[in-house]
Amino acid sequence: MGTWHDIESAREQWLDAETISDDTLEALLEVAKGQAIAYAPALPTEDVPTNYAYAQLRQAQNLWNAGRVDASGGAGDGGDFVARPFPLDWHVKAILRPARGRPRVR
Numbered sequence: 001m002g003t004w005h006d007i008e009s010a011r012e013q014w015l016d017a018e019t020i021s022d023d024t025l026e027a028l029l030e031v032a033k034g035q036a037i038a039y040a041p042a043l044p045t046e047d048v049p050t051n052y053a054y055a056q057l058r059q060a061q062n063l064w065n066a067g068r069v070d071a072s073g074g075a076g077d078g079g080d081f082v083a084r085p086f087p088l089d090w091h092v093k094a095i096l097r098p099a100r101g102r103p104r105v106r
Contacts, residue, residue: 001048002047002053003053004052004056005053005057010060025060036052039097040052040096052096054095
């Protein structure tokens with residue numbers, strides 16, 4: 001258990017965060033936190049589980065990358081590949097709500 005990420009903790013774990021202004025990084029973390037809270041199961045206490053904080057950081061990275069995608073096509077290399085990150089992608093959702101094993105009936 002811990003706390004949500006702030007500017008300092010995000011920069012410790014995300015190398016690209018050093019290139020982002022404090023205001024922008026703070027906004028990314030707040031938006032990502034709100035999205036994580038909206039999707040994740042409700043917390044019974046003020047303590048933040050590690051997976052929630054980790055999902056917040058990953059979602060902040062997704063938001064940052066989404067804002068940097070070349071909408072005209074290509075990824076800056078002149079090719080046809082376009083990276084389009086989606087809000088709260090499957091990876092972040094899986095961190096917040098891991099799949100549970102279910103018995104199969106045959």
